[in-house]
Amino acid sequence: MRVHIVDPSAYTPPYDHALSSALAAAGAQVELQTSHFAYGAVAPAENYTRRERFYPLASRIPRPRARQALKLAEHVPNMLAYRRAARSADVVHFQWVTVPHLDGHLLPTGRPLLLTAHDVMPREPRTGQLKAQRALYEHFDAIVVHSQHGAQRLVEELGVGAERVHTIPHGAFAHMAAQPPGAALAPALPFHTDKPVALCFGLMRPYKGIDLLLEAWEGISDAELWIVGRPRMDISALQASAPPGVRVLARFISEEELPSYFRRADLLVLPYREIDQSGVLFTGLAFNKPLLLSDVGGFPEVAATGAARTFPAGDAVALHNELQALLADPAELAQMAERARAAADGPYSWKSVAASTLALYETLIANRAARA
Secondary structure, three states: OEEEEEOOOOOOHHHHHHHHHHHHHOOOEEEEEEEOOOOOOOOOOOOOEEEEEEOOOHHHOOOHHHHHHHHHHHHHHHHHHHHHHHHHOOEEEEOOOOOHHHHOOOOOOOOOEEEEOOOOOOOOOOOOHHHHHHHHHOOOOEEEEOOHHHHHHHHHHHOOOHHHEEEOOOOOOHHHHOOOOOOOOOOOOOOOOOOOEEEEEOOEOHHHOHHHHHHHHOOOOOOEEEEEOOEOOOOHHHHHHOOOOEEEEOOOOOOOOHHHHHHHOOEEEEOOOOOOOOHHHHHHHHOOOOEEEEOOOOHHHHHOOOOEEEEOOOOHHHHHHHHHHHHOOHHHHHHHHHHHHHHHHOOOOHHHHHHHHHHHHHHHHHHHHHHO
């Protein structure tokens, strides 16, 4: 089976790599159609082909505004060129689209088309964006979501036919955790402590609840909170108001650096106000880390494995109490870590994800052949 995995803007290189590698290991002939990743190195292709087909000029421009303008100029020609190239595939699986208002008219034809709805609906949508998202979904034969919660939203809130919605879990990023300690030539950790460490990792955005986490950290003195990742918002006020014991590293963290932070953490904390699923969560599972999650989106589905505890989203007092209880209980953290290991090796393994994905591809190909 010839499969194209398509992420034009290289929004999620770790996911693209893990899915492509797993599908290839299961016997598919896989090409990842993407662009140059502007923020650092990506994992080398394993048994699949990586083609940086999109935005050859824009993706190499360091200035964000200039990059965005040139990207828009390159977009339509690149999509039309890819539509021709897609004729060599048996199935085309988009991970993201760049311009939802437009891309429904630029997609390949004549073969099954899938879209993974990493974000089921746009966060803080602009005027017309929800309507455009609903229209975009109609161009795909199947929509893949990572949780039952996401599937329900697609059907009930956006009116997508239930027969086109398929729940396939996100996989744990085993390729990141597979790096042996000390193997990568990464800088040493900038923080050092003998206390337990709670880690909040990833792009810093308003919906991720960092302000709530800082409020909840007040009064915790026997541990440290590390907030690490590239800001996508103004964090100056948060930094100024951070209580003692909080360390902030506000920059992009490469895949070479990432393992050091996750290995040092005793607890991964994701106090999101909204989400379907999170790549950071599945990075934590891969490193067998206990998780403390808000009860939003698909997070409770992961908590059902026993690898995570949840607290009511937006409740700083409940978050404070859970932080104190878990950081003071090494035995409970160790048990949760073992459950995280079992979840990463079982239902959230990429082998399982690939098997479900290939079964869906085969069904779509057979359905199209039956209609021909």
